[in-house]
Amino acid sequence: MIKTLTTILLLAGLSCFAQNGSFDERMEYGNNQIDSKNYEEAITVFEKLLTEQPKNVRALNNAGRAYFNSKNFEKAKEKFRLAALYASPDDKEDLALYYSNLSASYTYLNDDEKAYQYAIKAYLMNEDSEQNLWNAASNAQNFQKCEEAIKLMDKAKIDKKNHFNSLYGRCYKNLGDYEKSIKSFTTFFDNYVAEDDFVMFDIDEEKYVYLGSQIALIIKNLKNDENLQYKESTLKLINEMSKSGKRYTIFEKLFDNDLVWENKENAKPILKDIYKNIDKPTLSENIYLYYYLQDYKKTLELTNKFLQGNLDSDELMHGRLYDYLASYQLLLQDFKKNNKINEAELDAVATKYKNVFSEHKDYNRPDLENKKELQLPIMKTLTLAKKYFDSPEEQTKVAPIVIKILNNTPHTKFKKELNEFLSKGALEN
Incomplete structure (x- = not known):
């Protein structure tokens, strides 16, 4: 599923008239700081205002904007949530604004379901808003509700x-x-x-x-x-x-x-x-082609040549990854065909897996969970084994091979957890 992050954060949209007093002057000052991209200063201003009037929906929404623009989406979400909570139910346009901003926050928190729910709420409250229609339809697409996204756009009252x-x-x-x-x-x-x-x-x-x-x-x-x-x-x-x-x-x-x-x-x-x-x-791009064409021997020929070049860290990881994956595919094919493993070849493949990662580094858990390039060798190792050995009986046989390879993952706690899980012979999840 292709995901689009072009969700619109509705910045203002509230009609408010400044009332005499320092509160409104400071509110205006905070908004100017957002416009000038001085987000930390804006956050300080709005948080101070909220100690004086904790249910002021304008201050809550503006604080949410400041947090959102500083990429603190969790804090932004909470401010927008409170703005929606304290807003008058009769102020449909204002509520639509808060719901739309909530949706944008959830999008960047990778919670597509809630992003979709709040975008729809915002749109149903103000169907004359082009931004609300865009947010609702794009979040429906993100949440794999493409037919609903199309219906929303087809039935829209506004010119698209x-x-x-x-x-x-x-x-x-x-x-x-x-x-x-x-x-x-x-x-x-x-x-x-x-x-x-x-x-x-x-x-x-x-x-x-x-x-x-x-x-x-x-x-x-x-x-x-x-x-x-x-x-x-x-x-x-x-x-x-x-x-x-x-x-x-x-x-x-x-x-x-x-x-x-x-x-x-x-x-x-x-x-x-x-x-x-x-x-x-390029040589790197041809590696993609021959790996996809399942010509793993040709892939290895190309990766061997590629890895002899003067490479930066990303190129080195790319070359080592496909060198490992091609070797791993050949190992699994041989095991599938002959029902036995060549220990020397397994050791060589395990070493190639280890070399995909940086040497002498024990990664932390957020690294492995948040960086796609670090997840890829782990996930490919599991999914390829499942591709060749799909029954529970076959997976029990191949699990020791997977364990031996993944034991070279540079994360001590992860290896322990993985051993406990894979020792049961299951490759699911």
């Missing part, structure tokens, strides 16, 4: 501007209607003018999602001559994007495409065409 075409494109892609997705994205790109949109798009990201729909349609209907037009436009887009500074994302999006993995045989010739249209494929 161009940015909604991007959201339609994402929703149709997630629903597997790639033709509608492509048409929506085409309309979006044809009419996109950055300064006309209140949504701050990462336009490269939109292109990568669009590319995913194009690739999926080609793979799904490979033998359909009507897809020739999509293939030509797809390859043209790939060539264009491969010359940009974010070309690495082409490969991330390409190999994250479920349809690519589900239709391997159909996908292989398309992938080869794609690589022909990439501007000067």
Whole structure:
């Protein structure tokens, strides 16, 4: 599921008239500090105001804005929650503002369900707000309710501007209607003018999602001559994007495409065409291709050459990861075929796993939980074993191999917990 974080934080929207007195002057001063990006100063001002009037909804909302902009989303959420709690039930427009801001906070706290719930509440209270419609529909998409997102947009009373075409494109892609997705994205790109949109798009990201729909349609209907037009436009887009500074994302999006993995045989010739249209494929990028094509021996040949180069830390981790994964795949294939393990090869694979991580470092738990590049070797080790050995009986047999490899994870407590779990022979979760 593609997630969009273009949730709009509604900044003001309250009509209030300054009343004489230092409270309002300080409120204005705090707002000016937010505008000047002096968020810590703004937080100090609003927290002081709240000691004087703890139920002042304007102060609560503004404090939430300051916390939100300083990326303290937990604190922001609490301030917006209290603003909604103390607001008058009759002030629908104000409540919609607080609910919308609550939704934005939950989005950045990765709680898609609550983000969706509050975005819908905000929209139902003020259906004339374009921002509320965007938040409601985009959060529905985030929460995997793409059909509902489409219904919300279709039934909207307001005129929908161009940015909604991007959201339609994402929703149709997630629903597997790639033709509608492509048409929506085409309309979006044809009419996109950055300064006309209140949504701050990462336009490269939109292109990568669009590319995913194009690739999926080609793979799904490979033998359909009507897809020739999509293939030509797809390859043209790939060539264009491969010359940009974010070309690495082409490969991330390409190999994250479920349809690519589900239709391997159909996908292989398309992938080869794609690589022909990439501007000067690098050795690193060819590693992606041959690993995906399941030519693990060729992958190892390339990683061996790659790792001999002068690499930065990210390149080194990338090369070592695919060197490990290709070796691990071959080890599992051999074990599946012969029902026995070569201990020397297992030791070599375990060493390659260990080398993916930085040497002489014992990582802490937040590192392993929050950094995708550290989670990847762990999760791949488990998911690949489950792919080859799916029955409980088979998993019991392969568990000692997985334990031996994952025992090289540089986290003492994690290894202990993992041993206790995997010793039961289950690879789930």
